[in-house]
Amino acid sequence: MLTTDRVAGGALVLLALFTLWESRRLPLGSLRQPGPAGAPVVLALVLLGLGAVLVLTGRRATALAGVGFPEWRHAVAILAVCAFAALALERLGYRATVTLALACLLGVVERKGIVFTAVFSLALALASFLLFDTLLRVPLPRGPLGL
């Protein structure tokens, strides 16, 4: 039966195997002088062992079917907005990016009114920029036209 522990354990085993495979390109070194691959290989082996134990003993953990993901739509939407912010921040500048990201979350995801969304998004973006960039001189990215 698939349980939470088994899924997680399996994923850890895969990650450990992947790390071992990727470490092949780095010199392992010796015990007296461990190379760049030394520590990753040891840790991957430890992780491999722990993951395997999790898979073997995970029979009694919660069944995977019992874990609900009712909020996955929201989660994906929020992650998408984060990704947009990461892509846009240094291209569009802080103020434009934050206004758009907030508008998207408030207007599209949370379905707030259009006036509230626009005013709140713009106000938060401009106010936080004013506080941190202008007053406290924490440099935030500016977009085209110095926006």
Place this chain on the structure above:
Amino acid sequence: MAETLGNLAVGFGVALSPPVLFYAFVGCVVGTLVGVLPGVGPLAGISLLLPATFGLDATRAIVMLAGIYYGAMYGGSTTSILMRIPGEAASVMTCIDGYAMARKGRAGAALAIAAVGSYVAGTVSVVALMLLAPPLAAFALRFGPPEYFALLTLGLLVLAYMSSGSMLKALAMAALGLLLGMIGIDQMTGYFRFAYGIVELGDGIGVVPVAVGLFGLAEILATAGQPTPPEIVKPRLRELLPSRQEWRESAWPIGRGTVLGFLIGIVPGSAHIIASFVSYAVERKLAKRPEEFGRGAVAGVAGPESANNSATSGAFVPMLALGVPSGPIPAVMLAALMVHGVSPGPLLVTQQPELFWGFIASMYVGNVVLLILNLPLVGVFVNLLRVPYPILYPSILVFCILGVYAVNSSVVDIWIMLVMGALGYVLRKLDFETAPIVLGVVLAPMLEMALRQSLAMSDGRYAIFVARPISGVLLAGAGALVLLGLRPLVTRTLDWRARLALAAKGEEHP
């Protein structure tokens, strides 16, 4: 002693003069503002605001930086307690019990305890700094790579006491964290490890995006979409202050956290985040009801917050006594001194007594200012919880992005936060705790570096770890801890974790 008091009087004369006091106050306010940003703690706070002090004269600049430094530290606990978003990496442990307290309507109490704990730790460690700096600094310098390795090994063992769930799962998460900590340039040989051509990964994945992602973003992901927003008991005004019992339960943790944090802090290069992890583990080990940890134990807020604060002050010991940049925060402070034409070094105290004692005195003053500033703010902050979650979380998200970006001006850090947020969300669903991952990410590079530096020093001979007295003692302590941990296997008594699991089963199948 009399001389010290006389000097301190001179220092207070400087620190309490109206213009200097004004800059201390400005520093505290500004530091709090920046410190409230997720991920921005004292280090990022003073690095970000350092340029703003270049226009001032040396004493004012240093006093203002001290204010910023304390402000950022106090500000760090606020978002951790209210929203489970680590205000700085070292507040991760505060997130766990502080947020659990907030959900029970004790947000005000948690904030007040954190502020008072920080105040006590800050003040006590300044006293220690003033009286004990020279002998302690000489001792601290004896910590080379072998000693550091032994200390970190001891820190790693603490893991076993950190999690409330199964030990196996906690260890697996720690191993995952340690492995994630391997990403980046190998500092001993210059090889790029697991960076796949992304230059920004050269320094590894930073602890700030990891902490904010695993705790803050994961919390938002798990909460935002729930059909009914999380029930947070809105506190009434008279419930804002901690109850007498809460005070009693946090008094000792604050004391222990202060001493522990200070001692860990004076070791060159040690991260104050380790102090808060160790303090949490110690408090849980000593607690009468360890099962309360993770569900809103006040000691789980008081201990780590105090430890975190005094560790950062402890880092000033080698800087003030010897002029050595023994950690990132002292390094920035020394740079600030150099900009103002003060050559930092062992002669600083005798050459610039007003500056040195003014700095010490303004650390006292800064702590008082922040306590006065923060206690009334508790009421204001708690009211943030009244904002409906659908409006609150997009705003928090923006501040997470802003904070994570500001620390390094790096978009890659936002991506790391995103990945860690998704990972944290899934792990939460699978019932895994994520705090050990953060500890692993912090410890891995230091532990590996210390091991390999030691071996480079000794030409590959492991005897260096036992031949040097401090590291020998520390490793012996670590060995003793392991033996103690194995005892239940031999004597077959159930420890509290197993008892807890049995009790939980009993509830499920009556």
Place this chain on the structure above:
Amino acid sequence: MTLARVCALVPCLLLAAAAAAQEPYPTRPIALVVPFPPGGVADLTARPVAAALEKVLKAPVGVVNKQGAAGAVGMQSVATSRPDGYTLLLALSSISIIPEADKLFGRPPAFTVDQFAPIALISADPTILVVPADKPWKTAKEFIEDAQKRPGQIAFSSSGVYGTLHMAMELLSHAAGIKLRHVPYAGAGPALTAILGGHVDALASGPAVVLPHIKSGKLRPLGGWGDKRVAALPDVPTFAELGYRGAEFYIWAGVFAPTGTPEPVLAKLRDAARAAVEEPAFKAATDKLETPIVFKQGEEFRRFFEADARRLGEGVRRVGKVETQ
């Protein structure tokens, strides 16, 4: 507003930006990228430079710290930014080391030196060799003779493998025919802490950082890497004087623009840099840092830069990959 509409707005904004480019330089704020954290040598040099440039160019010049990977992150970001004179770089000597190290490991370089057009050299600080005062060596000669007798036994700390402090020591080792044991640390600060704690026997360092410890008697200076003696330490000979040729090494700071920046803009920046270093405020600021201004520009800077890059390139190749059996 739908997501689709929001996305449609984006290209419009970008087009508007492109149209605004045709005006005399500079019309908007200039970013001076420092690839190291605030408070480091580069940052402390960059801030007065930015302030002075701002006065001369009459446009805001902001310092942006883009740290990471020993400076490679910030350098790469400038190398690939638009060559319009609005993104400048303040780099240290490591700018010529990083591409060599990338080449050594056979990885695609983060950037190459020809992606930068040199504008001006601001400072060049020779490193000096210090040892703990309780060690027996009183002169550079004694130190080197002892190192020849015990190859690989005398340990030195550095700011990191292939870092500036490592390369300085490597150039000396090669010139003097000695072999030292290298213990890299994570930065110049920890490297200094290590020698003060007595965990290593020697360190190459910029003079400003170690002067207070020399004055207090904790460290002893043995020699300098410059072509002239350091003003604050007139009794400390240079290695060139002692007959170790080819060991010359400076931690220098210079301003660069991405290659392809129009010549008129470069010329304007070079003139601005010359005027900037003559600003009294700039002189006062650098005096406090005890870093002497060494100004070079144009052809002179290019020659210095190329000679330095050649020496360091050879140094990196000689060190090779750190051996692991």
